[in-house]
Amino acid sequence: MAEYTLTHNKAENKYEYHIDGNIAHITYDNQDGVLHITHTIVPEALAGKGLAKILTIDVMKEIEAKGLKMQPKCSYTVAFVEKNPEYARLLG
Numbered sequence: 001m002a003e004y005t006l007t008h009n010k011a012e013n014k015y016e017y018h019i020d021g022n023i024a025h026i027t028y029d030n031q032d033g034v035l036h037i038t039h040t041i042v043p044e045a046l047a048g049k050g051l052a053k054i055l056t057i058d059v060m061k062e063i064e065a066k067g068l069k070m071q072p073k074c075s076y077t078v079a080f081v082e083k084n085p086e087y088a089r090l091l092g
Contacts, residue, residue: 004051006058015059017051024051026059026077034069034092040076056080060087068092 004017009025016025022043028035037059042051056077063070069092072078081087 004054004058006055006062008062015055015062017055019046019051022046024055026055028070031071034071035063036071036073037077038073040074052076053080060090063090 004019007016007018008014009016012027013029014025014027016023022045024042024046025039026037027039027041028037030036040052040056042055060070068090070090071092072081081091
């Protein structure tokens with residue numbers, strides 16, 4: 001699995017990967033320490049590389065490391081948590 005650097009764009013409420021001039025990102029709305037994950041976006045130029053999954057896992061690790069909780073709101077993240085119940089511990 002490729003390694004990418006997760007960037008937290010606090011001004012835009014996004015976690016991002018900057019890859020070859022493209023940005024894959026997850027957007028959120030922080031509601032009292034619970035990150036409501038609203039969108040998972042992977043540009044067409046980066047599609048087919050499993051980036052959405054890798055990005056989601058990195059964001060989940062970041063949420064846990066910061067002692068936060070999350071609430072999946074986008075269809076990708078909802079399905080991800082259903083398929084990976086070990087992340088349900090982060091639900092808030």
